[in-house]
Amino acid sequence: MGILNVTPDSFSDGGEYSSFELACRHADEMVAQGAGIIDIGGESTRPGAADVDLDEELSRVISLIEYIAGHHDVWISIDTSKAEVMRQAVEAGAHLINDVRALQEPGALEMAVSLQVPVCLMHMQGQPRTMQDAPEYADVVNDIKTFFKQRIEACCTAGLKPENVLIDPGFGFGKTLSHNYELLNRLREFESLGVPLLIGLSRKSMMGNLLNRDVSSRLAGSLAGAMLAAQNGAQILRVHDVAETVDLLRVLDATANFDRL
Template sequence: MFEIKSGDKTLSLTSPVVMAIINVTPDSFSDGGQHATVEQACAQIDKVVSEGALIVDIGGESTRPGAEAVSVEEELSRVIPVIEYTAKQHDVWISIDTSKPEVMEKAVAAGAHLINDVRALQEPGAVAMATSLDVPVCLMHMQGQPQNMQDAPQYEDVMQQVTEFLSLRVDYCLAAGMPRENIILDPGFGFGKTLEHNYQLLAKLPELHSLHLPVLIGLSRKSMIGDLLQRDTNERLAGSLAGAMIAAQQGAQILRVHDVKETVDVLKVMSATMASLHQ
């Protein structure tokens, strides 16, 4: 049974929990521009917390395929006011979606409890910063960078290579002094993977549990849903919910989603069904 701790906050991961996506960006693939102002982002946080999100993942730089990098100053100007508002208004876990050590430091100082890094702390100084902050960190697998990751991703065995990469990153973080209980893993759906790779990852998700660490899954509204179903981003709810339920059944502890209320409903139905098996 897993749990994560940050300061005086503890979150049990005995049952899957929902992490809400809050992109304070003009160019994210699904909701870019919808929450681009601080006011819009704060209103969305009010909404998803009321719908049952236990974690809000606040990001100020898009990592969609082809996304352009933003400066530290720009990223901070987007996320810090939203983190401060959330910390003041809600008793919820706050995640900062960033790869920059400077943003990690200021975000945690503003009230963030968790670092979610698509680059698995590979930026210069990131491991040292995350270790010094002593908060949980999610390490994600990505082949390439957002600018080029979908050009021609190739694997001999996608789950084996993703697991090997994450295992090496875990070892690196442990060697730097990070406590093992602070580490969460994300196989990185859509980050340098073809449609086939993504569904192989979902089917083989239990193999990632060989590392004995909590697993975070983010496939909400992604191209693995849209390309399979031939649906635009605003028509991918059913596919996203199916993916979330499969991931939960495969043992994922954290589901990173756009549609919080609907995902919470799915998990409640699944939980009630599983509970009935043991009566």
């Protein structure tokens, strides 16, 4: 899953692809590099991020979804928590809803049920503006698993098909450095929930704070995290650096299937 943030303030690439033409070219590039999903976001969810109103978010994402749908045979993911953005995005060609608030915003669950497309539910303790103030857990993995059990049950009871549910434990979303690495270490424990696992570690502060690297120098850490996630049950990797991650996955695949080479 290649990340395409069309925002002025995302933590890694804020403003870099905020023009329509630049965003289209970057989508073209990621598809050529091997991305099977393009994840389009019109609202930054970095710590301290400000809210974006509905019309602004729609203006950022809908034309881009239409462009990718018309030019590439890949899945399109809409990274949003707003019900109306979900509706218009799917109508424009999006295949997947990626919601950091796990369909808990007003009308979001009902909209997802009506659209009947796959949805990724992410865990976040708190809200983007405050989530990193003082996150605490009794047991970070078990607490997040309990949250997912409750959300999966609520979503399926409302009418979402179980086969349309994915989960993302939300690295960096209301977690300390220790919480993030414990999550990565214990990733296999989420398999008991029986749903696909989407993992987003790319260029995050868990790499920067550990390695003392700024955002532009976190490729090695991001690839190490992607490899560990892939080895421990992740079905989808959400990344900025598509070409390098595809190379990593090809090496892992060749190692597991050397007799077919």
